[in-house]
Amino acid sequence: MSELFLNSKYIGKVADGKVFVEQLISQRRNNKIPFSVNFFYNEKTDQVFVETGGGRCIRPLLVVKDGKSALTEDHIKQLEKNEIKWSDLVQQGIVEYVDSMEEENAIVSLKEENLTAEDTHLDISAIDIFGMTSSIVPFGNFNHGVRLTQGSKNQKQAVGFYAANFFARMDMDVNLLNYPQRPLVATIANDILDQDKHPCGQNIVVAIMSYKGYNMEDAIVVNKGSVERGFGRSTYYRPVLSEELRYSGGLSDEVSIPDKDVKGYRTEHDYRFLEEDGLIYAEAVVKEGDVIIGKTSPPRFLSSLEEYNLAATSRRESSNALKHGEKGVVDFVMLTESNEGNKLVQIRLRAQRIPEIGDKFTSRHGQKGVISLIVPEDDFPFTASGIKPDIIFSPHGIPSRMTVSHLIELLGGKTGALSGRYVDGTTFEGEREGDLRLELLGLGFRENGTETMYNGITGEQYQAKIFVGNMYYLKLKHMVANKIHSRARGPIQLLTRQPTEGRAKEGGLRLGEMEKDTFVAHGASLLLKERFDSDKTEVPVCENCGLIGVFDTRKNMFHCPVCGDNVEISNVEMSYAFKLILDEFKSLTIYPKLGLKNKY
Amino acid sequence: MKRELLEFKDKLPLKILEELEQGLPDKASPARIKKIADRVYEEYRSSLAEPGECVGLVTAESIGEPGTQMTLNTFHFAGVSEMNVTTGLPRLIEILDARKTISTEMMEIFLNKPYSRGKEIKNIAEGLKETTLKEYIKSISINVAETRMRIELKDQKLKDVNLNPAKVGRILHKSLKGFDFKVEKDGAMRIKASGDDALNMIYRVKEKIKDIYIHGVKGITQVLPVKRGEEYVIVTAGTNLKEVYKLPFVDITRTTSNNITEVEKFLGIEAARKAIVKEILKVLKDQGISIDHRHILLVSDAMTMSGKVLGVSRYGIVKEKPSVLARASFETPIRHIINASMVGEKDELNSVIENVMINQPVPIGTGLPGLITKKRVDEKKK
Numbered sequence: 001m002s003e004l005f006l007n008s009k010y011i012g013k014v015a016d017g018k019v020f021v022e023q024l025i026s027q028r029r030n031n032k033i034p035f036s037v038n039f040f041y042n043e044k045t046d047q048v049f050v051e052t053g054g055g056r057c058i059r060p061l062l063v064v065k066d067g068k069s070a071l072t073e074d075h076i077k078q079l080e081k082n083e084i085k086w087s088d089l090v091q092q093g094i095v096e097y098v099d100s101m102e103e104e105n106a107i108v109s110l111k112e113e114n115l116t117a118e119d120t121h122l123d124i125s126a127i128d129i130f131g132m133t134s135s136i137v138p139f140g141n142f143n144h145g146v147r148l149t150q151g152s153k154n155q156k157q158a159v160g161f162y163a164a165n166f167f168a169r170m171d172m173d174v175n176l177l178n179y180p181q182r183p184l185v186a187t188i189a190n191d192i193l194d195q196d197k198h199p200c201g202q203n204i205v206v207a208i209m210s211y212k213g214y215n216m217e218d219a220i221v222v223n224k225g226s227v228e229r230g231f232g233r234s235t236y237y238r239p240v241l242s243e244e245l246r247y248s249g250g251l252s253d254e255v256s257i258p259d260k261d262v263k264g265y266r267t268e269h270d271y272r273f274l275e276e277d278g279l280i281y282a283e284a285v286v287k288e289g290d291v292i293i294g295k296t297s298p299p300r301f302l303s304s305l306e307e308y309n310l311a312a313t314s315r316r317e318s319s320n321a322l323k324h325g326e327k328g329v330v331d332f333v334m335l336t337e338s339n340e341g342n343k344l345v346q347i348r349l350r351a352q353r354i355p356e357i358g359d360k361f362t363s364r365h366g367q368k369g370v371i372s373l374i375v376p377e378d379d380f381p382f383t384a385s386g387i388k389p390d391i392i393f394s395p396h397g398i399p400s401r402m403t404v405s406h407l408i409e410l411l412g413g414k415t416g417a418l419s420g421r422y423v424d425g426t427t428f429e430g431e432r433e434g435d436l437r438l439e440l441l442g443l444g445f446r447e448n449g450t451e452t453m454y455n456g457i458t459g460e461q462y463q464a465k466i467f468v469g470n471m472y473y474l475k476l477k478h479m480v481a482n483k484i485h486s487r488a489r490g491p492i493q494l495l496t497r498q499p500t501e502g503r504a505k506e507g508g509l510r511l512g513e514m515e516k517d518t519f520v521a522h523g524a525s526l527l528l529k530e531r532f533d534s535d536k537t538e539v540p541v542c543e544n545c546g547l548i549g550v551f552d553t554r555k556n557m558f559h560c561p562v563c564g565d566n567v568e569i570s571n572v573e574m575s576y577a578f579k580l581i582l583d584e585f586k587s588l589t590i591y592p593k594l595g596l597k598n599k600y
Numbered sequence: 601m602k603r604e605l606l607e608f609k610d611k612l613p614l615k616i617l618e619e620l621e622q623g624l625p626d627k628a629s630p631a632r633i634k635k636i637a638d639r640v641y642e643e644y645r646s647s648l649a650e651p652g653e654c655v656g657l658v659t660a661e662s663i664g665e666p667g668t669q670m671t672l673n674t675f676h677f678a679g680v681s682e683m684n685v686t687t688g689l690p691r692l693i694e695i696l697d698a699r700k701t702i703s704t705e706m707m708e709i710f711l712n713k714p715y716s717r718g719k720e721i722k723n724i725a726e727g728l729k730e731t732t733l734k735e736y737i738k739s740i741s742i743n744v745a746e747t748r749m750r751i752e753l754k755d756q757k758l759k760d761v762n763l764n765p766a767k768v769g770r771i772l773h774k775s776l777k778g779f780d781f782k783v784e785k786d787g788a789m790r791i792k793a794s795g796d797d798a799l800n801m802i803y804r805v806k807e808k809i810k811d812i813y814i815h816g817v818k819g820i821t822q823v824l825p826v827k828r829g830e831e832y833v834i835v836t837a838g839t840n841l842k843e844v845y846k847l848p849f850v851d852i853t854r855t856t857s858n859n860i861t862e863v864e865k866f867l868g869i870e871a872a873r874k875a876i877v878k879e880i881l882k883v884l885k886d887q888g889i890s891i892d893h894r895h896i897l898l899v900s901d902a903m904t905m906s907g908k909v910l911g912v913s914r915y916g917i918v919k920e921k922p923s924v925l926a927r928a929s930f931e932t933p934i935r936h937i938i939n940a941s942m943v944g945e946k947d948e949l950n951s952v953i954e955n956v957m958i959n960q961p962v963p964i965g966t967g968l969p970g971l972i973t974k975k976r977v978d979e980k981k982k
Contacts (some may be wrong), residue, residue: 520952521657523650523965532959575959590941 003047005502017041017048024050029063029093040101049101058097059122059128060090061108066308069122070094079487087215095124111428125427127188135189137364138412138425139405143429147403149179150366158362158474159234160200166237170334170346174237175353175477177201179230184416187426201364201474202231203417206410206566207389207453208398208467215394218369220361225377227392232475235349236482237331240320243292245342251298255279255345258296264317266291271319279345280330286302286349286482293320293345320347324506325485327351351481358480367397367404368476375456383451383468391473395438406471411449412436413470418443497535497576508534535576543568546593548579570596604633642947652968656902656951659895667692668890670930687886692817695879698903698911700861707820709844710854718832724832724849725823727761727816734810736768742806749806751789753836768814775812779805816841822858841866864909872909876900923947925954 002017003010014020021041027033036058040049063070071094078084089095098106098121108121110129115122127135133152134140140148159175168174178201183190190196203224211221219358222231245251256278257271270291273280278294286292320330328351335412337442338344353359355371362368380388398407409425415436416423424430441447450465485503492499511531519528540549542560544567549560572594585592602624605617612620620640624633649655670689686694686703694702710716715724738752753765766786772789773781779801780792791809793801822837840855844850845866857863858879864872877893877900884891902917905909910916914931921927924940925945939945949955952962961967 069781516956517657517661520654520962521661523652523654523967525963525965525967526963527966528956529959529961529967532956536959573955573959578958581957585937585941588937590937595946 001046002041003045005047005049007051007053008049014048017046018043021048027488029096031091031093034113035090035097038097038099038102040102040104048266051099053102056099056283058099059103060095060097060124061106062124063096064115064119064122065111067115067117067119069115071122071349084273087258096121110366125188127426130189130427132189132193135427136187136195137405137427138183138185138187139408139430140187140427142404142408144402147366147405151362151364154362154366154368154476155200155364155474157476157478158200159477160474160577162199167332170241170348171237172239172240176235176237177475178233178235181185181472182422183423184470185412185423186474187424187430189426196565201472203413204231204390204473205387205472206363206393206469208393208395208410208470209381209391209453209462209464210394210396211375211381214373215369215392216372216396218367218394218397219372220369220394221373221375221392222371223292223377223380223388223390224356224374225380225388227355227374231390232359232361232473234353234475236252236351237327238328238351238478240292241344241346242295242320243338243345244295245297246340246342247298249298252342253295253297255293255295255296255343258317259315262315262317263299264297266317266319266321269491270321279333279335280347282330282333283327284330286322286330287370288322288324291319291321292330292347292349295319303324322349323504353393353479353481355475357531358484360476360478361391362476363406363409363471363473365403367393367401367403367406368590369393369397379456381453381456381462381466383453385451385465387451387454387468407467408433408436408470410467410471413441413472414445414449415443416466417470418445440587492535496580497537499534532575536573537576537579538571538573540569541572541594541596542597543570548582572596602633604630605637606638608641612637612644616640616644633648652965654964655898657952659898662891662895663899666884666887670887670889687883692880692883695860695883696899696903696912698860698909698913699918702859704858705819705837705839707834707836707839707841707844708854708856708857709836710851711832711834711849712851715849716831716851718827721825721832721834723760725825728817728820728834728836728844728847730818730820731761731825731839732810732816733768733812733814737810738813740806742802744799747793747802749791749802750784750793751809753787753789755787763815771811771814772812775804776809801879817847819843860909869904869907869909873900873904876903876909906968919953923949923951923954925949925957926951929953929957 001013001015002019002020004012004017005015018041020583021039024033024039028035028037029210034052036052038051038056038058041047042049059171071089075084075089075094086095088534090097106121107119109115109119109125110126112122123129130140130148131152131413133155134148136155137143137148137151140151143151159177161177161180163169166174177200179202182196182199183201184203186195202561215221230442242487243253244253244255255276257276259264259276266289269295270289273284273286273292275281280286280292280424295318296315296372297515298315300316310562326349330347331350332346332348334346336344336346355361355374357371360368360370377388381392382388397403399426399440405425409432412423412431414427417438423436437447437449440449445451446465449467451468453462453466453468454460455462483503487499487506487508490499490506490508501507501510516528516532519531540558541547542549542563544563545560546558547562549558551558551570557565559565560567560569582594584590602621605621620637624636628636646886667689670692670737685706690703702889709728711721715721734759736753738754740752741750741752742748753768757762758768765783769781769783769789773927774842776791778793780794782790784790791802791805793799793805795801819838819840820836823837826833828837839859839862841855841857841862844855845852856875856878858875860872860875860879863875877896880896880899881893884896899912903912906917910920912918918927918930924945926938927934928940947954949958949960950963952964955967957964
């Protein structure tokens with residue numbers, strides 16, 4: 001007797017679980033039970049599980065009977081003629097959906113030629129073992145598994161054409177590739193995912209060679225001509241929104257050009273783009289500090305103050321302005337209503353991103369790199385037929401990583417570009433490398449893809465034959481324009497008087513504890529002191545009580561709030577953070593007494 | 601020693617002098633010897649740490665950086681089979697924290713001659729292992745009617761460790777008070793209980809009796825004789841230096857444990873210091889990391905200089921730091937500050953961290969020297 005569970009709930013017992021499950025499965029294959037119901041017999045515990053619930057992951061597999069696939073040549077012919085459909089295959093029990101539990105008892109063969117008598121199922125295609133992104137890596141079966149996952153991770157960050165209605169959308173942090181192309185070498189998954197409707201890269205000519213050492217460590221050298229013709233050009237969109245919030249007491253925010261007597265008024269110059277409604281106009285070219293939505297808010301803590309103090313009723317400035325380092329063009333201005341019925345302003349900013357040094361690019365094989373040099377087209381190496389590559393890729397990236405698919409795509413891309421067709425690079429089932437080579441030979445090129453190349457500066461012929469081909473390259477969303485940051489002087493925090501943190505606040509670059517240790521280890525004591533001078537202050541210290549004194553600038557004299565005027569008070573140099581911690585000790589009722597002595 | 605070298609006796613360490621003397625050419629003239637010795641002295645001087653060099657921090661960096669490359673949590677079989685030994689980072693942390701109980705206690709027992717040549721090595725090794733009664737029991741039969749239990753023992757096993765039923769009987773007798781205990785003629789043990797609860801007592805004692813210690817060194821759970829070159833060494837899992845040192849065939853001068861606390865207890869602080877060095881070097885060698893051994897000497901000195909082994913932690917050597925601010929900056933600042941305030945502790949600002957905090961030059965390297973000349977206070981001119 002086996003226990004029977006329906007959707008993980010015990011409902012009773014059956015005589016023989018194994019036979020029971022076999023019968024049910026064969027009934028499902030005969031279309032008497034819905035295809036989404038799964039049966040699992042656990043031999044060890046002698047339990048039968050029947051699952052019908054939603055939210056289970058089920059995957060289709062071909063049924064295997066007596067070591068032969070249930071899908072025959074006849075079926076394929078019928079499918080090709082459109083006489084039968086997928087649903088017919090499911091109804092006929094040729095394809096069945098298996099969930100994670102039923103999968104436990106299934107023995108699935110990856111390829112038809114490997115079928116044995118033991119196997120119960122067959123994968124529809126070998127590419128089924130991959131996920132969505134790793135299945136769009138062409139010739140992935142030539143690679144290390146790690147490279148495949150890395151390559152698919154990179155693809156997720158690619159700048160592409162994400163939605164055709166982008167113009168009407170207000171998405172955060174959008175990058176659009178200006179001239180997207182469909183890949184020359186693609187996989188079946190490319191069609192299944194409808195990638196042709198939202199491509200994410202460009203087909204370019206890649207030469208694998210070094211260029212004056214500029215492509216060390218995965219860096220890529222880019223042809224300036226290509227950049228000028230639109231390679232890797234993208235647009236960055238960022239929305240700014242502002243809502244007229246309502247507060248207690250019938251007060252609310254107001255979108256308008258702020259009056260000059262408003263608290264926190266910027267300069268007139270900053271508001272110059274605003275029109276009468278307090279909004280900027282479309283196509284205005286703005287840069288950091290420029291106000292795009294003018295807004296004022298009612299004063300804070302009004303309820304307790306209004307009766308006593310008329311002066312405090314002045315409104316506060318709360319406009320939206322461009323932050324440090326931002327620039328762009330106003331793309332779209334929208335005036336609407338929020339869910340609460342408040343006035344809502346949305347403005348979309350646009351900025352063109354032309355490839356520059358430091359921008360990140362990748363092929364589909366986990367071969368990412370940043371631009372290290374943009375070389376004028378005249379200086380770029382060229383082939384005997386006058387082709388100038390768009391990118392020079394370093395040969396050192398290949399041997400240790402063993403991304404053979406990278407090389408085969410290059411070869412396939414070249415064949416495809418020359419013969420004017422798309423090349424199938426489906427993993428396990430793509431076109432054969434040998435065929436591609438032969439076709440290339442027939443097109444009048446060397447079958448291994450190499451070409452004679454010439455130095456673009458001197459015109460001399462390179463001794464080595466250079467491997468050149470076409471390849472699908474992706475621009476990744478990490479661009480220097482969003483990340484570049486430096487600071488010499490700048491804003492400090494109110495509490496500690498130390499530099500602010502982060503790029504958006506024009507912050508400093510922290511020299512942390514371990515970095516400090518390196519200074520100490522070198523014995524560079526005075527250099528270390530100078531490095532940590534950012535919050536240096538001079539504090540008057542009373543030599544009698546050891547607490548911090550006061551310097552009265554009007555009387556031009558020191559006094560101690562504890563001991564009075566007639567005590568010795570000296571200025572002591574210390575970090576403001578230390579003064580702060582002394583104050584915090586005092587708040588804990590701990591008396592931090594400073595003992596002074598002459599340094600010399 | 602040669603006369604020319606004698607004048608370097610105070611300048612150079614003895615070991616270098618000896619090496620130098622051996623390395624001198626046979627026909628070297630006194631002038632030439634002097635020249636060579638001068639050169640050696642110069643080299644020696646230049647390889648010493650400069651005054652003000654931050655040796656502790658360099659040590660920390662030198663151990664810390666390769667530490668990041670050590671495979672985290674590697675528990676694997678180290679060399680000898682059967683024994684699972686903690687190595688790598690977990691072991692290093694264990695040593696530096698000066699843990700009282702460590703995850704794999706081990707001893708290396710060296711033997712005196714002739715045992716070190718392999719004489720009766722198997723018997724000796726087996727004899728060290730802690731055994732309880734259950735390992736000698738062949739069968740237990742209980743007579744319910746007479747509330748009596750009969751235990752038959754494995755003769756061969758007893759013989760292996762030089763025991764007989766009578767001896768076992770004596771051991772058992774001590775821990776079986778309240779029972780009628782007797783060793784029968786055929787070597788079986790007979791235990792009889794009386795009273796109302798007799799049967800229950802028999803059943804209870806049946807389980808208890810199995811864990812009675814019979815033979816071997818307490819704490820040693822596994823033994824493994826290993827041949828090291830010509831010599832046989834017994835590697836054990838579990839340690840008990842106190843008992844092992846009492847055994848006649850053990851070479852006390854070389855037998856050690858990897859438990860530093862135990863080494864400190866039985867051999868003293870100097871031995872503990874050496875043990876720390878040895879254990880750290882063992883871990884590093886295992887991981888294929890080379891660190892100058894002077895760094896490790898410094899760490900072990902720091903851990904043992906107070907006279908007892910202290911870990912590199914908030915309860916160990918950090919607690920010994922004289923500066924309040926330095927202690928507070930490490931861990932649990934509030935507790936340190938509050939404790940300091942209760943006794944009115946004074947911080948002399950003598951070390952690095954405090955001076956970084958108050959933004960003063962740290963007394964290391966260029967920050968160490970001061971002016972010798974005092975500022976002249978000219979009272980008369982006033």
